[in-house]
Amino acid sequence: MKYDVAVYIGRFQPFHNGHLSVVQRSLEVAQHLLILTGSHLASPDTRNPWSSEEREEMIRAALPANWQKRVSFIPIRDHLYSDNLWLTEIQQKVLEEAGEEARIVLVGHRKDRSSYYLDLFPQWDFLEVPRLEAVHSTAIRDAYFSGSEESNYAAALPAGVADYLTAYQQTGRYQWLRDEADYIKGYRQAWAVAPYAPTFVTTDAIVIQSGHVLVVRRKARPGKGLIALPGGYIQQDETVLEGMLRELREETGLKVPKPVLQGSIVENRVFDAPQRSQRGRIITHAFCIHLKPGPLPSVRGGDDAEKAWWMSLADLYAHEDQFFEDHFQIIQHFVSRT
Amino acid sequence: MKYDVAVYIGRFQPFHNGHLSVVQRSLEVAQHLLILTGSHLASPDTRNPWSSEEREEMIRAALPANWQKRVSFIPIRDHLYSDNLWLTEIQQKVLEEAGEEARIVLVGHRKDRSSYYLDLFPQWDFLEVPRLEAVHSTAIRDAYFSGSEESNYAAALPAGVADYLTAYQQTGRYQWLRDEADYIKGYRQAWAVAPYAPTFVTTDAIVIQSGHVLVVRRKARPGKGLIALPGGYIQQDETVLEGMLRELREETGLKVPKPVLQGSIVENRVFDAPQRSQRGRIITHAFCIHLKPGPLPSVRGGDDAEKAWWMSLADLYAHEDQFFEDHFQIIQHFVSRT
Numbered sequence: 289m290k291y292d293v294a295v296y297i298g299r300f301q302p303f304h305n306g307h308l309s310v311v312q313r314s315l316e317v318a319q320h321l322l323i324l325t326g327s328h329l330a331s332p333d334t335r336n337p338w339s340s341e342e343r344e345e346m347i348r349a350a351l352p353a354n355w356q357k358r359v360s361f362i363p364i365r366d367h368l369y370s371d372n373l374w375l376t377e378i379q380q381k382v383l384e385e386a387g388e389e390a391r392i393v394l395v396g397h398r399k400d401r402s403s404y405y406l407d408l409f410p411q412w413d414f415l416e417v418p419r420l421e422a423v424h425s426t427a428i429r430d431a432y433f434s435g436s437e438e439s440n441y442a443a444a445l446p447a448g449v450a451d452y453l454t455a456y457q458q459t460g461r462y463q464w465l466r467d468e469a470d471y472i473k474g475y476r477q478a479w480a481v482a483p484y485a486p487t488f489v490t491t492d493a494i495v496i497q498s499g500h501v502l503v504v505r506r507k508a509r510p511g512k513g514l515i516a517l518p519g520g521y522i523q524q525d526e527t528v529l530e531g532m533l534r535e536l537r538e539e540t541g542l543k544v545p546k547p548v549l550q551g552s553i554v555e556n557r558v559f560d561a562p563q564r565s566q567r568g569r570i571i572t573h574a575f576c577i578h579l580k581p582g583p584l585p586s587v588r589g590g591d592d593a594e595k596a597w598w599m600s601l602a603d604l605y606a607h608e609d610q611f612f613e614d615h616f617q618i619i620q621h622f623v624s625r626t
Numbered sequence: 627m628k629y630d631v632a633v634y635i636g637r638f639q640p641f642h643n644g645h646l647s648v649v650q651r652s653l654e655v656a657q658h659l660l661i662l663t664g665s666h667l668a669s670p671d672t673r674n675p676w677s678s679e680e681r682e683e684m685i686r687a688a689l690p691a692n693w694q695k696r697v698s699f700i701p702i703r704d705h706l707y708s709d710n711l712w713l714t715e716i717q718q719k720v721l722e723e724a725g726e727e728a729r730i731v732l733v734g735h736r737k738d739r740s741s742y743y744l745d746l747f748p749q750w751d752f753l754e755v756p757r758l759e760a761v762h763s764t765a766i767r768d769a770y771f772s773g774s775e776e777s778n779y780a781a782a783l784p785a786g787v788a789d790y791l792t793a794y795q796q797t798g799r800y801q802w803l804r805d806e807a808d809y810i811k812g813y814r815q816a817w818a819v820a821p822y823a824p825t826f827v828t829t830d831a832i833v834i835q836s837g838h839v840l841v842v843r844r845k846a847r848p849g850k851g852l853i854a855l856p857g858g859y860i861q862q863d864e865t866v867l868e869g870m871l872r873e874l875r876e877e878t879g880l881k882v883p884k885p886v887l888q889g890s891i892v893e894n895r896v897f898d899a900p901q902r903s904q905r906g907r908i909i910t911h912a913f914c915i916h917l918k919p920g921p922l923p924s925v926r927g928g929d930d931a932e933k934a935w936w937m938s939l940a941d942l943y944a945h946e947d948q949f950f951e952d953h954f955q956i957i958q959h960f961v962s963r964t
């Protein structure tokens with residue numbers, strides 16, 4: 289074998305026959321395969337329905353017995369706003385598994401629109417693998433979450449994965465994802481009449497005081513029940529700053545006077561990853577507000593928020609997988625700068 | 627008389643009977659009236675069709691002979707992004723006309739949604755004047771630019787103004803404004819089907835080198851023929867940074883390599899005044915790119931731009947009244963910071 293270790297990066301939502309053929313090809317050139325499952329600890333949505341653990345279970349169910357020992361799994365977080373953070377995580381975790389001396393090859397399809405990242409690993413060899421043209425995870429998920437009895441989502445899936453997904457349809461989480469999928473579909477359809485694909489504009493407030501961040505629990509879809517930053521769509525006659533202050537007060541009832549809030553803004557930044565929301569293109573203007581140390585001001589839920597509360601930083605990191613869209617990453621961006 | 631000078635701030639696009647009654651009331655309490663015509667040197671659009679000079683002519687045509695000497699005009703620029711710049715301009719110009727000792731009263735309607743600015747003059751008395759409820763400049767302009775023969779735009783206008791507007795219909799500028807009005811109306815109608823009023827997102831590049839700014843002449847409506855920054859609507863799959871670089875190259879053919887452009891960004895800022903565009907709510911992400919001194923890189927028009935060229939700063943200030951939307955103010959913001 290030419291290589292000690294092959295590295296295969298993907299989301300595998302879900303793992304299909306195209307992925308399986310890449311695994312097979314990898315095991316022809318390398319002793320061992322590391323499958324890097326992306327979007328680790330992202331809260332579930334219809335694009336990333338299954339956790340890293342669920343995906344490992346699903347993929348193992350698809351692998352023949354004699355491959356099992358030659359394959360291991362490394363979950364990797366998304367870092368939508370920093371390739372360097374993402375590369376650090378991959379480099380460190382692969383080094384830990386493969387060791388300093390390993391001859392490593394990265395496998396993938398360079399023709400893929402989303403695969404510009406393959407050039408980010410000059411230190412490894414690269415193996416271009418053929419691609420099953422007709423098989424796409426997106427189409428499989430659409431069929432699976434459409435809820436239609438006739439939907440043939442299993443056609444391109446290994447039997448083990450198909451069985452896993454069929455059993456999964458009995459879970460409460462499947463029902464939750466179906467409801468989310470319906471909401472998203474309805475939202476996109478409502479906008480399909482627009483003359484150009486719309487771009488939406490929202491604001492978010494990251495209010496930090498004495499090691500606590502002000503968060504809300506979402507009352508409505510999408511992301512019903514998830515933890516989020518206070519924020520929302522801007523209105524026609526307000527600036528982004530005004531919109532942020534309005535949503536903050538509506539959703540949390542925070543009693544700090546407006547001039548104090550405004551005077552406590554330490555940074556603002558635009559978060560514009562094209563895939564950050566399932567509803568369509570949403571660009572958010574985030575403002576970090578640093579309040580003086582002292583007793584935490586009282587807050588309450590309201591409007592679109594079931595409740596609002598001050599979350600300790602320790603709690604925050606313990607609940608990474610429950611944050612709406614990219615809100616965990618947005619908070620992380622500001623927390624690490626102050 | 628209680629006051630030496632009354633100050634009346636407005637846009638007067640056009641001056642109507644409601645304005646006339648305020649002038650009359652002002653001359654009952656003050657020896658002299660200063661009419662401050664806002665949006666001075668803004669390029670013409672259907673919201674600000676007439677220059678300060680045209681408005682002075684129009685208003686004088688509406689005033690009885692015995693008032694003429696008691697009224698003078700002060701044109702005031704818009705400063706959408708700085709109340710302080712706007713206040714400086716007003717304070718300085720009023721002081722120059724009225725002198726240090728004058729007893730000054732500000733006249734206006736506090737109930738007006740757009741009149742929060744009346745509180746910005748604590749040094750002057752304030753006189754609340756009654757408002758003719760049925761008369762609105764917006765409705766008058768809509769009727770005037772609709773081009774319909776039956777449109778009764780003149781009903782609420784002093785005879786002198788009505789005559790002025792009727793004669794103005796023979797000018798080329800009137801035709802240009804009518805075409806702009808048609809375009810804007812069509813654009814807004816195309817979006818009227820959307821489930822919520824849309825917010826649009828655009829980018830702009832302010833490329834500065836050795837005392838020159840890179841600008842384009844607009845080929846299409848709105849603002850056909852006006853000078854503008856290279857910029858445009860962002861696409862669904864690009865970040866605002868990528869969108870800015872794409873539009874910059876499409877519209878100017880600037881040959882500087884992308885990494886150099888990106889590495890030369892000195893500042894970026896969101897410009898989000900709710901009224902900055904006639905098409906609807908448009909928020910623009912502006913990037914200031916500072917290139918190293920040296921021969922100006924060659925540029926050419928393309929796409930939506932008739933031509934692109936390097937404008938000297940002296941030229942820039944001489945052409946303030948030809949800049950599209952708030953682009954002059956955006957350039958000014960960045961120019962004064964580097």
Ligand SMILES: Nc1ncnc2c1ncn2[C@@H]1O[C@H](COP(=O)(O)OP(=O)(O)OC[C@H]2O[C@@H](O)[C@H](O)[C@@H]2O)[C@@H](O)[C@H]1O
Binds near residue numbers: 492508517520522822
């Ligand atoms: N395109 C739209 N424009 C304006 N209002 C809208 C739109 N779409 C929905 N709404 C209204 O806003 C309500 C949603 O509440 P918000 O608090 O305004 O928005 P939210 O669902 O919280 O979305 C904003 C959140 O999305 C994230 O991408 C972003 O970071 C922000 O936190 C909906 O119920 C609806 O009434």
Ligand SMILES: Nc1ncnc2c1ncn2[C@@H]1O[C@H](COP(=O)(O)OP(=O)(O)OC[C@H]2O[C@@H](O)[C@H](O)[C@@H]2O)[C@@H](O)[C@H]1O
Binds near residue numbers: 484829854859951
């Ligand atoms: N809402 C929209 N979304 C996407 N594309 C659009 C939209 N509306 C129009 N277009 C397309 O974009 C073309 C306009 O060209 P651009 O260069 O993209 O935009 P422009 O007209 O220059 O407007 C952007 C300019 O407006 C200013 O508010 C802003 O500062 C920026 O300079 C139109 O002819 C049309 O094809």
